[in-house]
Amino acid sequence: MAAKNDIATIVTYETGKPLVEALGEVNYALGFVWWFSGEAERAQGTVGYSAIPNRRTITNKQPVGVSVALVPWNLPVAMILRKASAALAAGCTMIIKPSPETPLSVLALVELAVRAGFDKGVLTVMTTDLQCTPSLSEGLCKHPLVRKVTFTGSTRIGKLISHHCSDGLKKLTLELGGNCPFVVFDDADVGKAVDALMQLKWHHTGQACITANRVYVQKGIYDEFQRLFVERTKQLKIGHGAVDGTTLGPLTTPGGVDKVEAHVQDAISHGGRIALGGTRPSHGSGFFYPATVISEANDKMLVAAEETFGPLCALFRFGTEDEAVGYANNTSLGLASYVFTRDVSRIWRLLERLEAGMVGLNTGNQSAAELPFGGIKESGYGKESGKDIAINEYLITKSATLTVDEVASVKL
Numbered sequence: 579m580a581a582k583n584d585i586a587t588i589v590t591y592e593t594g595k596p597l598v599e600a601l602g603e604v605n606y607a608l609g610f611v612w613w614f615s616g617e618a619e620r621a622q623g624t625v626g627y628s629a630i631p632n633r634r635t636i637t638n639k640q641p642v643g644v645s646v647a648l649v650p651w652n653l654p655v656a657m658i659l660r661k662a663s664a665a666l667a668a669g670c671t672m673i674i675k676p677s678p679e680t681p682l683s684v685l686a687l688v689e690l691a692v693r694a695g696f697d698k699g700v701l702t703v704m705t706t707d708l709q710c711t712p713s714l715s716e717g718l719c720k721h722p723l724v725r726k727v728t729f730t731g732s733t734r735i736g737k738l739i740s741h742h743c744s745d746g747l748k749k750l751t752l753e754l755g756g757n758c759p760f761v762v763f764d765d766a767d768v769g770k771a772v773d774a775l776m777q778l779k780w781h782h783t784g785q786a787c788i789t790a791n792r793v794y795v796q797k798g799i800y801d802e803f804q805r806l807f808v809e810r811t812k813q814l815k816i817g818h819g820a821v822d823g824t825t826l827g828p829l830t831t832p833g834g835v836d837k838v839e840a841h842v843q844d845a846i847s848h849g850g851r852i853a854l855g856g857t858r859p860s861h862g863s864g865f866f867y868p869a870t871v872i873s874e875a876n877d878k879m880l881v882a883a884e885e886t887f888g889p890l891c892a893l894f895r896f897g898t899e900d901e902a903v904g905y906a907n908n909t910s911l912g913l914a915s916y917v918f919t920r921d922v923s924r925i926w927r928l929l930e931r932l933e934a935g936m937v938g939l940n941t942g943n944q945s946a947a948e949l950p951f952g953g954i955k956e957s958g959y960g961k962e963s964g965k966d967i968a969i970n971e972y973l974i975t976k977s978a979t980l981t982v983d984e985v986a987s988v989k990l
């Protein structure tokens with residue numbers, strides 16, 4: 579906590595995100611440390627009675643062993659502390675392989691842990707470059723002493739990690755790609771939905787797995803929603819993350835800029851209209867791309883099929899609730915979904931019908947230490963954060979049976 583401004587500054591220079599967002603990330607990450615220090619006290623086994631006389635049944639929770647975290651560059655501090663805090667609470671050591679783009683914030687965290695009294699080897703960092711990342715990750719997944727691997731990143735790499743881990747039947751948590759739908763019904767509070775989308779979509783320049791990738795707006799409010807959203811988006815200030823007043827930083831990698839540009843061009847070729855942005859800056863350095871809104875998006879576009887992971891927001895128009903659910907679920911991924919409506923019955927129906935591990939109901943902000951985080955379908959498996967479930971990812975449950983001497987019956 580004492581070093582949070584320094585950590586946030588490193589994150590801004592590593593990722594490009596505005597300093598205020600980097601500080602927000604560090605605070606979010608500290609929530610996990612606090613939460614899992616409580617979970618360490620709550621990890622408990624059970625004692626039971628058996629149908630067989632003089633027998634007791636016991637379950638005992640023990641650390642699974644050495645764990646490995648393969649972590650992405652978009653939230654380098656939060657993703658590591660979410661994983662490491664759970665592992666440490668369970669009694670596991672952890673080897674962290676940060677993304678080649680963001681090794682410095684992690685090295686700083688582990689240095690702080692050592693200064694705070696951690697024994698060497700409790701948290702270990704192995705840095706690498708882009709070229710050596712696949713072989714180092716494979717080596718860690720296949721090492722016989724490693725018993726647990728946790729990975730956050732793309733679905734493509736997640737499948738490779740799962741192959742590597744299948745050899746030794748390693749316990750595995752996969753937090754993978756998103757392509758998340760954001761559905762706004764005619765009866766929604768439009769102002770609140772726009773506020774939520776502003777935060778969710780432009781935060782870290784759209785580079786979050788839970789960002790809204792496909793925005794479905796019901797036809798009765800579509801035009802008003804688009805007007806308000808574009809008006810608000812125009813007020814973003816693009817620039818270097820460390821410069822005061824910046825609200826939209828650059829992308830973190832050059833490949834990220836290429837992908838946004840490809841999605842924008844593809845959307846135009848399939849009939850999309852540029853409502854804002856859409857042109858890569860032709861001068862200056864840095865991986866900048868302006869906040870871009872495409873209207874009249876349709877399901878032939880690349881942005882409907884895969885996550886852009888950048889500052890592109892595609893607005894789709896829909897008619898009925900069934901149509902919206904059909905569009906939203908039309909993806910192999912199932913990380914998060916968002917619904918905006920004032921109809922309580924519809925909220926409940928959508929919670930049950932949307933194929934996603936997490937559903938934001940009249941909110942775009944649902945990540946929190948106390949709630950399980952994780953997807954379904956090709957967005958992965960296993961949960962991070964939340965009560966019991968996340969710490970159990972780092973624990974084994976040992977079952978024991980005890981035969982006791984006959985217990986004399988006691989007359990009271």
Ligand SMILES: O=CCCC(=O)O
Nearest residue numbers: 652653786787788945
């Ligand atoms: O980008 C993935 C993680 C996002 C979050 O924890 O809210």
